[in-house]
């Protein structure tokens with residue numbers, strides 16, 4: 001299959017290794033990957049913070065950038081959920097029928113990495129090896145909007161050498177919420193404190209998730225507490241093969 | 246008392262900073278919310294077709310909202326036919342005057358109340374007090390809040406932020422009750438003795454309404470303690486204040502809500518007391534019934550195609566109990582009788598998005614979506630939050646945030662600008678990076694780094710690395 005990478009602005013700027021890992025992984029599974037350098041940002045930050053007029057051009061640009069893609073895969077549940085769930089709302093609220101039809105169609109071609117692997121490709125064992133104690137945090141958008149369910153867990157369970165430990169109260173939000181953590185830092189911190197305590201209680205070496213935004217938040221808290229637990233994106237674990245990681 | 250009304254006295258982040266400091270309240274809340282969350286999941290799992298009932302509940306509400314005026318007129322006619330009287334109140338002030346006049350006409354200075362958020366919304370108790378009328382709350386939790394001269398912090402469990410020891414002290418002090426333990430049964434008994442006397446001696450009762458049925462003129466109250474039933478049957482005069490969105494077309498429409506409401510709110514299969522009354526019955530129960538139909542901003546919410554969904558709410562409080570923000574900050578941080586996720590969308594809308602403090606509420610959410618999953622009438626709260634943010638933002642005066650957002654959008658519109666900005670960030674971050682992490686950010690981002698580190702920008706962005714790795718291939 002020809003797969004278009006949707007790297008997301010945060011991954012592009014701050015976590016390039018995640019995008020590279022995803023590309024490596026998809027190639028290893030026999031697919032061709034493409035990165036259209038015209039892409040920048042899906043507009044989620046603007047739209048969700050209230051800057052809808054600023055988000056609309058970014059949405060239109062996204063439609064343009066990915067118009068020829070067969071499938072679009074991203075290492076981010078929240079950006080995919082935004083494209084699939086809220087692009088249609090954005091078009092509706094703007095009263096743009098043409099855009100609405102375009103984004104509805106686009107949504108059917110856009111996937112988060114773990115759901116793409118398990119639900120679209122039907123692969124649960126990607127041949128990875130990662131000999132570490134790992135706990136998994138299901139991010140809110142992947143779990144509640146995309147309903148990726150246990151797809152990430154199935155993938156992790158098949159990784160050689162990996163011991164998966166359950167995260168207590170895993171369904172609780174980590175408190176990131178994009179600009180929420182900037183606008184309501186104290187409330188966000190109270191949420192993060194519980195998440196970090198739960199992660200630390202697992203004594204995992206690594207906390208993983210399908211979204212670097214949440215991991216940046218959780219990792220930021222873990223690092224401030226010098227907890228010794230690190231954060232690694234799911235794509236990087238799945239891309240690891242023996243002798244690495 | 247539970248006066249409270251809709252107007253927050255400060256923006257959410259400031260109020261939350263204060264409430265978050267109350268460690269006892271946070272412990273109380275965490276315990277209560279955690280327990281009820283678990284129980285609700287079990288109660289809901291028992292119903293095989295829960296999703297269908299949710300859909301049915303949502304669609305009945307939408308039908309009502311699609312034709313609200315007609316249903317209300319029918320309700321008015323039916324109530325009158327049954328010997329009740331109907332009054333229309335455009336805003337809180339009108340509703341307060343109506344109730345106070347009706348009470349004053351009876352020549353009494355005391356009323357008893359059934360727990361009612363709509364009367365809290367219009368700050369009825371304080372308004373009555375100003376006219377020399379004292380209202381006694383008869384719901385245990387409301388009574389606790391009233392005696393403590395506190396405000397409710399939860400729509401269903403108004404005293405959720407208080408623990409037993411605190412309540413025992415309060416009853417000792419305010420009711421003069423000699424309490425040997427803080428056993429819940431002992432506490433409840435003390436309240437019962439106090440309230441029984443009120444039920445038997447007070448002539449006028451005031452209630453809200455959970456539902457009202459248009460074609461029969463029947464009003465309904467759903468409760469757990471039985472105090473409501475006492476208020477609805479013993480006094481001579483009953484005054485019910487009802488938000489106009491509470492009307493249902495006919496009897497059959499109430500069935501799904503009788504399943505949705507108790508399981509979502511108290512995690513019970515059925516609530517202990519459900520009272521229905523249609524007008525008056527000579528020789529039985531109150532001989533005068535007044536129904537006050539309260540607008541207070543609701544028709545404005547109704548007029549908004551997206552916001553309208555908010556009026557489906559049946560005030561079950563499920564969204565509060567699953568909300569991580571509510572659980573930490575507590576109900577008082579929302580500054581309105583409607584706290585939690587529903588409050589974050591309802592309060593600013595009822596105030597026509599004109600109250601600056603209330604307008605901070607749509608941002609009091611991480612958009613985690615737990616509320617939408619829990620809501621028995623499928624109100625898409627996260628979506629409405631985002632919608633309201635988009636309605637409010639353009640009317641704000643330009644500030645550091647809007648400038649940053651507009652600049653970011655300008656950058657994102659061109660890939661080469663984006664690439665340049667990442668490079669610039671990498672170079673510019675130099676002094677901020679210590680031991681491989683950013684520990685303190687300037688300005689409005691400072692709150693972030695108060696509790697967490699940020700990773701620094703790497704030397705090369707994805708697109709640069711990609712270009713290098715894939716050179717010649719494309």
Ligand code: SF4
Pocket residue numbers: 509557558559560561562563564565587616619620621622623624
């Ligand atoms: S919004 Fe939904 S969950 Fe929240 S109180 Fe209303 S009906 Fe219940």
